[in-house]
Amino acid sequence: MSASPQTRTRIKFCGFTRGEDIDLAVALGVDALGFVIWPKSARSVNVEQLAALSARVPAFVTRVGLFVDQPAELIEQCLPYLDMLQFHGNETPVECQRFSLPWMKALRMRDEIDLTHEAERYHHAQALLLDAYRPGTPGGTGETFDWSRIPANLAKPVILAGGLSADNIADAVRQVAPYAVDVSGGIEVSHGCKDADKMASFVRHVALADTR
Numbered sequence: 273m274s275a276s277p278q279t280r281t282r283i284k285f286c287g288f289t290r291g292e293d294i295d296l297a298v299a300l301g302v303d304a305l306g307f308v309i310w311p312k313s314a315r316s317v318n319v320e321q322l323a324a325l326s327a328r329v330p331a332f333v334t335r336v337g338l339f340v341d342q343p344a345e346l347i348e349q350c351l352p353y354l355d356m357l358q359f360h361g362n363e364t365p366v367e368c369q370r371f372s373l374p375w376m377k378a379l380r381m382r383d384e385i386d387l388t389h390e391a392e393r394y395h396h397a398q399a400l401l402l403d404a405y406r407p408g409t410p411g412g413t414g415e416t417f418d419w420s421r422i423p424a425n426l427a428k429p430v431i432l433a434g435g436l437s438a439d440n441i442a443d444a445v446r447q448v449a450p451y452a453v454d455v456s457g458g459i460e461v462s463h464g465c466k467d468a469d470k471m472a473s474f475v476r477h478v479a480l481a482d483t484r
């Protein structure tokens with residue numbers, strides 16, 4: 273539910289593990305930086321690493337913690353270092369809502385998903401993040417999905433994710449007109465290590481698409 277007209281597509285870069293990559297993303301004007309707390313990810317950081325990386329993020333840049341069906345106690349430990357939560361597993365609306373921070377719910381685009389219903393179900397979410405579906409993997413697959421499956425006028429802001437890169441982001445922004453876009457693999461040299469040129473090119477292509 274968007275209250276005001278959108279002027280530009282917001283950008284979230286996800287999966288930071290290195291301070292120098294954070295500095296580059298901030299310099300590029302990226303709106304939100306994601307930290308994967310899920311330990312099975314090749315991009316995961318623990319609470320101590322999160323604290324150190326989070327301290328590097330200046331004011332007015334949103335620090336997002338990504339969790340996949342993890343214990344509430346662990347999430348509570350991370351809260352002081354975050355501004356927003358990203359639930360990327362099978363968390364229920366009640367489970368997402370029990371913390372003191374705003375949150376987004378990631379939905380994987382399996383064939384039978386009903387996004388209108390999910391938007392009602394997760395009505396306390398600030399946004400819905402739409403990602404590709406690969407059985408057995410919660411996300412970060414580097415795969416795209418058919419963007420035409422996203423209904424127009426969904427009751428929640430859409431954060432488009434899944435296999436985005438400088439090569440396809442302009443098409444994605446023009447076709448979907450999402451509130452924001454989120455990328456991890458498409459701006460990396462290797463898992464958790466971001467590529468300065470890919471990050472800059474991604475931001476440039478979003479801006480170009482926004483102006484047309």
Ligand SMILES: O=C(O)c1ccccc1N[C@@H]1O[C@H](COP(=O)(O)O)[C@@H](O)[C@H]1O
Nearest residue numbers: 286313411412414433434435455456457
């Ligand atoms: O990045 C991960 O390792 C990850 C692990 C578990 C769930 C989600 C994960 N990342 C999120 O997945 C999407 C798409 O990533 P990609 O651009 O296709 O690599 C994005 O929202 C990441 O935040």
